[in-house]
Amino acid sequence: MKKPNLAIVGATGLVGSTFLEVLEELDFPFDNLYLMASAKSAGKVITFKGKDYVVEELNEHSFDKDIDIALFSAGGDTSKKYAPIAAAHGVTVVDNSSAWRMDPEVPLVVPEVNPQDIAWNKGIIANPNCSTIQAMVPLKPLHDKYKIKRVVYTTFQAVSGSGLKGIEDLKQGLEGNDRCVAYPHPIAGNCLPHIDVFTDNGYTKEEMKMVNETKKILGDDSIKVTATTVRVPVFSCHSESINLEFEKPYELEDVKKILASAPGLHLVDDPENNEYPLARDVAGKNDVYVGRVRRDYSAENALNIWVVADNIRKGAATNTVQIAQLLLNEEK
Numbered sequence: 001m002k003k004p005n006l007a008i009v010g011a012t013g014l015v016g017s018t019f020l021e022v023l024e025e026l027d028f029p030f031d032n033l034y035l036m037a038s039a040k041s042a043g044k045v046i047t048f049k050g051k052d053y054v055v056e057e058l059n060e061h062s063f064d065k066d067i068d069i070a071l072f073s074a075g076g077d078t079s080k081k082y083a084p085i086a087a088a089h090g091v092t093v094v095d096n097s098s099a100w101r102m103d104p105e106v107p108l109v110v111p112e113v114n115p116q117d118i119a120w121n122k123g124i125i126a127n128p129n130c131s132t133i134q135a136m137v138p139l140k141p142l143h144d145k146y147k148i149k150r151v152v153y154t155t156f157q158a159v160s161g162s163g164l165k166g167i168e169d170l171k172q173g174l175e176g177n178d179r180c181v182a183y184p185h186p187i188a189g190n191c192l193p194h195i196d197v198f199t200d201n202g203y204t205k206e207e208m209k210m211v212n213e214t215k216k217i218l219g220d221d222s223i224k225v226t227a228t229t230v231r232v233p234v235f236s237c238h239s240e241s242i243n244l245e246f247e248k249p250y251e252l253e254d255v256k257k258i259l260a261s262a263p264g265l266h267l268v269d270d271p272e273n274n275e276y277p278l279a280r281d282v283a284g285k286n287d288v289y290v291g292r293v294r295r296d297y298s299a300e301n302a303l304n305i306w307v308v309a310d311n312i313r314k315g316a317a318t319n320t321v322q323i324a325q326l327l328l329n330e331e332k
């Protein structure tokens, strides 16, 4: 691909502005750049790499221009409506919303895990749910070697996953004002076992995203998955306790070796010196961190791990930009 023309849809949002940071850090090549958001932001100026860009209102004609790749993070409804319009104009959309993730015609991609799936895109590629992305990075190499039979996820998710309103609820809560705009209960001093809405089966949508997306990304419907997702009073980074049962027996040292050499993953596992991945250390980083790697003695071939990643970076913006990098390489 020549240097692509890029569009960012949702450029004024938390993830959209992080797209810009990551594009700059990864020195992503581009020719023209178009920043799009709602009517409210039209005319706003955003400076990127020393140049001023005027934010345009997204509309049906936004993709009449010569655009090669569009990174979307403007909510599910916007993606549902505008991603097909963009794709019909020959744009490849990388979409951070949940709108297209489980569509069988749409690849759901974590570049370290299933980069090959971008080959069958029909104009839309979905970026997985933030909690799922960070779990896939350690699970994939372990699944390849030992075959995962069952996964139990318990997550501890940052308020930045709810956008600016989640951050504001926690900020004000820490100052003694129990503001409940993002959540039905105060988040300061609390753990809310409730992320996204409840579904008919008693799980939340966030939990069902982890269940369904794990199977799609690993390409294995036989894996049994359950999840409890919890919002915690942390600004950045999701932490996850993951319990795994493998089909084959494993050696703990081999598991650690696999995790230490997996792409995009760092093993931080020295409990004697109080070293394990922590949200405050991982904030702002692009990779995934794993530690507390230990045998689960309560079941056969079972393992416990602790996984931390910046939900706005690897969980959203970084993974999306990495998918766009795969598109560049594919066309070379």
Ligand code: A2P
Pocket: 009, 010, 011, 012, 013, 014, 015, 016, 036, 037, 038, 039, 040, 041, 042, 058, 073, 074, 075, 078, 163, 164
């Ligand atoms: P705007 O800032 O103009 O409302 P966040 O997830 O941080 O709330 O950001 C959401 C992003 O999606 C913002 O850039 C927001 O633009 C954009 N957005 C929301 N609704 C629309 C829409 N209907 N059309 C275009 N962009 C939208």
